[in-house]
Amino acid sequence: MTQPRTTGGRRRTATRRGRLNLTMVLAVVLPLLSVAALLLVRPAEPAATTRPPERTTLTTATLVCPAGLPGAPELALTTVSDDVDGSVRVGLGKDAKDADLVSGRVTTTRAPDAVAVTGEDDSAPGLVAGRGGGDEPAVTACLPPAAGQWFTGVGAGASHRSVLELTNPDGGTAVADVTVLGRNGVVEAPRLRGVSVPGGSSVRLDLATLVPRTDELALEVVTARGRLGVALLDRFDRPGRAPLTQDWLPAQPAPATSNLLLGLAPGTGQRTLAIANPGDDEVRAEVKVVDSESVFAPDGAEEIRVPPRGVARVRVSSIVNAAVGQDALGLQVTSSGPVSAALRSVVGNDLSFATAGSSFDAEATVLVPKQPAEGRGAARRRVVLAGATTAGTVTVVALDANGDRLRRRTAEVVPDRGTVVKVPPTARLISVLPERTSVTGAVLTSSANGASMLPLTVPVRNGLVPDVRPGLP
Structure with a gap:
């Protein structure tokens, strides 16, 4: 009587075990199948919401040229496009006149004041223009209007002063906002905010009059309305019998963490490196020399600390003069954050700049x-x-x-x-x-x-x- 009960109990236990195993298998397999099904179903990729601009034939081009230096009223222009034999308009507003434009040939026209060079149709693509300084070894390119740009190593004192020139090539009023950075941060300059430039005219701003200071400055010029061509003429007048020397300071499009300052004036003179930091944190920068063999850190070059929203001025005469004597080509400024930089050289009686291109x-x-x-x-x-x-x-x-x-x-x-x-x-x-x-x-x-x-x-x-x-x- 005992054995039949025992046998029956074993059968019931086996049946329960079989049911339990099937349930466990389904509990594991069904979720896996669901995941696999979801992986096989790929949702359609969303269509692109933005597209890059398309290139088209240029039908109108405008270059803006600053005013010429005394005794150098000539403006040179040409085109790099092929088979062009036409003309461009040179001037501002009603004072504009025609000038010849021929492929590969340099045309010179008299234009002592700030002007716009406007080409249309075949004369628009590849338009190039520039100025020389006459007896002064100075040069500048005429460039299209830009929304924003930086000028570093600017002066507003008695011996080192700069003049900012804003030129409006269009008919409506344009407005510029100029932010000034100094040694200790942003310089209060209310007269440089919201500067209005009437259509077809040019405005010159003497910084020594508007923000008189002796430290090194940097300018961020932003066109808030309209279009403006911006140029900066830098003047250096040393005490004593040394004559006034001047040259245009090229603009830097935007701050960067690596800046190449190419074109070192030969000879021995006074060299000053200016570095501007537009950020809110301190930036550390180092200077290297570029030559035809390598890029290397010169002896005596120390790390440069640039304060937030400030400008650092570094005397680098000994380093650069020695490098120029060994045929150096330029300086490389690398930094922990974006900066703008420029090297000012006063050699003999001449002022020149090496800026970031x-x-x-x-x-x-x-x-x-x-x-x-x-x-x-x-x-x-x-x-x-x-x-x-x-x-x-x-x-x-x-x-x-x-x-x-x-x-x-x-x-x-x-x-x-x-x-x-x-x-x-x-x-x-x-x-x-x-x-x-x-x-x-x-x-x-x-x-x-x-x-x-x-x-x-x-x-x-x-x-x-x-x-x-x-x-x-």
Whole structure:
């Protein structure tokens, strides 16, 4: 009687175990199947809400040129486009006049005041213009209006003073806001906020009158309304018998963590490095020398601390003079945060600047002023290149004022090394075309009278049409 009960109990236990195992299997398998099904169902990717602008043929181009120096009213212009034989308008408002524009040929016109150079249709793409300083070894390029830019190493004192020039090429009123940074931070300058420039006119702002100070300054110029061409003329008047010397200070488009200052004036003189920090935190920067062999930290160079929203001024005469004696090409300023930088050199009786240029991978072209080819004032011209992103080549073409080729040379460029290409002193139009890389460059012109540096820039050849579509309700 005992065995049948025992057998029956075992059967019931086996049945319960079988049911329990099936339940456990379903509890594990069903979630796994659900996950697999969800993975197989891929939701459709959302359509792109933004698209980049499309390139189109440029039908109108405007370059803005600052006022010429005394005794140098000439303005030079040309185009890098092919088969152009037309004209452009030079001037502001009703005072504008026609000037010839021919491919590869430099045209000179008299325009002592600040002007706009406007090209239409075939005369628009590839428009290039610039000024020289006459007896002063100074040079500047005429550039399109920009929404914002930086000027570093600006003066507002008795011996070092700067004049900011705002030019409005259009008919309506334009407005600029100028932020001034000094040694200890933002400088109160209410007269530089909301500066109105009537249509077809130019306004000159003497900083020594508006914000008199002896420390080094930096300016951020933002166009709040309309379009403005902005230029800065820097003047250095040392005590004693040294004559007044002046040159244009090129603008920097935006602060960066790596700045290449190319084009060091030859000789021995006073060198001052200015670094501006637009951020809210302290920035640490270091200076290296760029030559044709390497980029290296010079002896005696210490880390530079730039206060928040402030400007640091560093005397680097001993470092730069020694580097120039060993054929250095420029300085590289690297920092823990974005900064703007400029090197001011006063050699002999001449003022010149080395400023941070823009990297380019398309053909860059500049107009340089006429220089004597022989005699005491004979000039030496060099194209200085550095900052190559990869190993590649650059082709340098130098033309005279009539469009005749004076020199064409291809040189290799590699990262962490500079390159120099000599061009004839009679060259007026200099083009640099990089291949398989991008570079930063400048044209350095030097003579017994002094030196000038002109950053290489890419002429505007195409327009951009924004993608505009109806928005969602």
